[in-house]
Amino acid sequence: MAAADLSARTVSAARGLWLPLAVLALAGLVALGMSLSVGSASVAPEALWAVLRGEGDALSRTLILELRLPRSLSAFAVGGLLAVAGALMQVLLRNPLADPYVLGLSGGAAVGALAAMLAGLGGAVISGSAFAGAFLSTLLVFGLAHGTGSWTPARLLLTGVVIAAGWGAVITLMLALSPADRLPGMLYWLMGDLAYARAPWPPLALLAAVCLLLIPAGRSLNVLARGPLQAAALGVNVRPLEWGIYLAASALTAMAVTTAGSIGFVGLVVPHMLRLVLGNDQRLILPACALAGGTLLVVADTFARTMIAPEQLPVGVITALLGVPTFLYLLYRSR
Amino acid sequence: MSRLEMRDLVIDVPGRDDGRALSLTLAPGQVWGVLGPNGAGKTTLLHTLAGLRLPRRGELLLDGRPLTELGRRNVARALGLVFQDSQDGFPATVRETALIGRHPWLSPWQMEGGEDLRLAEAALERLDVAHLAERLVSTLSGGERQRLAIATVLTQGPTIWLADEPTNHLDLHHQTAVMALLAEQAAAGHAVMMCLHDLNLAARWCDHLLLLYPDGEACWGPRHMMLETRALERLYGQRLATAEIDGAPVFVPAR
Numbered sequence: 154m155a156a157a158d159l160s161a162r163t164v165s166a167a168r169g170l171w172l173p174l175a176v177l178a179l180a181g182l183v184a185l186g187m188s189l190s191v192g193s194a195s196v197a198p199e200a201l202w203a204v205l206r207g208e209g210d211a212l213s214r215t216l217i218l219e220l221r222l223p224r225s226l227s228a229f230a231v232g233g234l235l236a237v238a239g240a241l242m243q244v245l246l247r248n249p250l251a252d253p254y255v256l257g258l259s260g261g262a263a264v265g266a267l268a269a270m271l272a273g274l275g276g277a278v279i280s281g282s283a284f285a286g287a288f289l290s291t292l293l294v295f296g297l298a299h300g301t302g303s304w305t306p307a308r309l310l311l312t313g314v315v316i317a318a319g320w321g322a323v324i325t326l327m328l329a330l331s332p333a334d335r336l337p338g339m340l341y342w343l344m345g346d347l348a349y350a351r352a353p354w355p356p357l358a359l360l361a362a363v364c365l366l367l368i369p370a371g372r373s374l375n376v377l378a379r380g381p382l383q384a385a386a387l388g389v390n391v392r393p394l395e396w397g398i399y400l401a402a403s404a405l406t407a408m409a410v411t412t413a414g415s416i417g418f419v420g421l422v423v424p425h426m427l428r429l430v431l432g433n434d435q436r437l438i439l440p441a442c443a444l445a446g447g448t449l450l451v452v453a454d455t456f457a458r459t460m461i462a463p464e465q466l467p468v469g470v471i472t473a474l475l476g477v478p479t480f481l482y483l484l485y486r487s488r
Numbered sequence: 489m490s491r492l493e494m495r496d497l498v499i500d501v502p503g504r505d506d507g508r509a510l511s512l513t514l515a516p517g518q519v520w521g522v523l524g525p526n527g528a529g530k531t532t533l534l535h536t537l538a539g540l541r542l543p544r545r546g547e548l549l550l551d552g553r554p555l556t557e558l559g560r561r562n563v564a565r566a567l568g569l570v571f572q573d574s575q576d577g578f579p580a581t582v583r584e585t586a587l588i589g590r591h592p593w594l595s596p597w598q599m600e601g602g603e604d605l606r607l608a609e610a611a612l613e614r615l616d617v618a619h620l621a622e623r624l625v626s627t628l629s630g631g632e633r634q635r636l637a638i639a640t641v642l643t644q645g646p647t648i649w650l651a652d653e654p655t656n657h658l659d660l661h662h663q664t665a666v667m668a669l670l671a672e673q674a675a676a677g678h679a680v681m682m683c684l685h686d687l688n689l690a691a692r693w694c695d696h697l698l699l700l701y702p703d704g705e706a707c708w709g710p711r712h713m714m715l716e717t718r719a720l721e722r723l724y725g726q727r728l729a730t731a732e733i734d735g736a737p738v739f740v741p742a743r
Binding site: 243247249368369370372373375376378379380382383385386387388389390428432433434436 | 535538539540560561562563564565568569571574575577578579580584585588589591592594596597599644
């Protein structure tokens with residue numbers, strides 16, 4: 154084969170990384186713009202543009218900058234966090250069914266956060282406690298499902314589902330014991346709801362940081378996806394990398410849950426769709442998951458806000474409507 | 489060129505006594521065959537030599553330095569392992585699979601370049617799977633997968649080859665082609681050690697043999713000393729009939 158042909162293909166491979174990311178970034182911007190203009194009072198595109206430039210009337214400014222923008226950006230961040238966490242766990246387990254919600258990580262994080270809140274603690278303690286809960290969940294699921302051999306899908310899923318159910322019961326218990334006036338605000342830990350998300354910057358910063366950190370690890374993840382022995386034989390330090398993924402997936406999930414409660418299935422649907430279209434190079438899939446997961450959740454949350462307006466649905470309902478059929482399809486196909 | 493030295497090495501086969509410790513050197517230009525019945529520890533030995541599992545005791549030196557001190561990446565540059573069976577992870581094409589052989593040679597920030605792609609294409613060509621380059625690995629036959637696994641290690645370009653039953657699933661022509669490839673590697677100054685079930689391939693292509701018995705006993709040496717019919721019969725618990733073809737002994741199980 155001619156050398157020119159080969160180098161042309163390499164160049165096109167590098168371009169192949171940027172084109173999908175550019176398209177997804179554009180989709181994300183469009184979704185964000187739509188989510189800002191749609192709602193109980195719609196805002197025309199020109200008015201939206203004026204507000205974003207720092208002009209426009211006071212009412213529109215309040216509506217967009219103080220009400221819709223934090224919520225939309227939070228939705229984007231949470232969707233990205235969950236999709237990247239899901240994609241990472243799928244590499245770790247070499248199983249497309251892995252997802253932070255299905256495997257109980259979200260549940261663990263919710264219990265951790267709720268426990269800190271009930272104890273009257275706030276701020277960083279809630280985040281730390283959510284991270285501890287997610288990490289404990291990861292350890293439980295992987296420790297119990299691993300056994301001596303490799304992770305079999307059935308064993309892994311059963312372990313994850315049982316642990317998720319256990320966390321669900323603990324959350325219900327905590328809700329039953331908490332004062333009635335705090336119930337509506339706390340229920341969102343169970344359902345996943347962005348109505349209380351007011352601080353989009355910490356999750357966005359974490360998402361960006363993790364995506365940057367994952368760039369140099371991308372090829373190692375590709376090799377790890379072929380099994381730990383093969384990866385070790387090709388020079389990957391498997392243990393440290395696996396622990397890194399555990400910790401990253403737990404941190405991403407914990408941050409998502411402290412922002413918006415436990416939203417399900419984003420980590421399952423988004424990586425699956427992207428792998429169908431873009432292949433399995435983690436160097437492309439992980440940043441693509443951040444963008445597409447964010448876009449999906451922004452769109453889903455816009456639906457949740459507007460479908461039966463003025464009532465609002467928790468966004469977890471929408472993602473579950475998308476996720477449950479996807480999950481069942483994957484499970485059916487994996488036999 | 490690298491050499492791999494075993495000093496009083498005892499591989500860790502669960503529930504088995506230590507048996508005889510291995511003290512031998514895999515030197516440049518040598519082709520070692522490892523023979524033994526099922527469960528004798530052939531795969532465990534190769535995985536131990538590749539540093540994928542720890543020995544029960546003893547030392548393993550790569551060019552005089554303990555393998556455990558070298559770091560995985562350096563080990564992977566010197567030492568390639570053909571696995572007995574490959575796990576199916578996510579869907580991947582044949583070309584992508586061969587390209588992962590370049591992993592130990594690239595820095596974390598580097599993408600695979602034209603030279604890497606050229607090496608992978610050449611390896612696929614050499615193993616007669618280049619026409620499958622765009623196919624998904626999951627759609628290949630057993631023999632095609634085996635050749636792809638060998639092509640991946642060829643792309644990796646190690647100076648020590650460890651091959652776990654490299655002729656698994658291969659038809660007669662490709663068995664010979666693969667053995668010729670490994671002999672060629674040895675002729676280029678690389679060292680080769682492979683587990684084999686076929687005594688006749690071992691008798692024809694290996695210059696040194698290591699016999700592993702299920703109780704942990706072992707013996708090794710140059711081929712002509714090891715191809716004792718009595719020792720081989722005891723190894724497999726099977727009576728053998730022998731003949732000579734083209735100057736090499738041929739072993740057939742007797743009824």
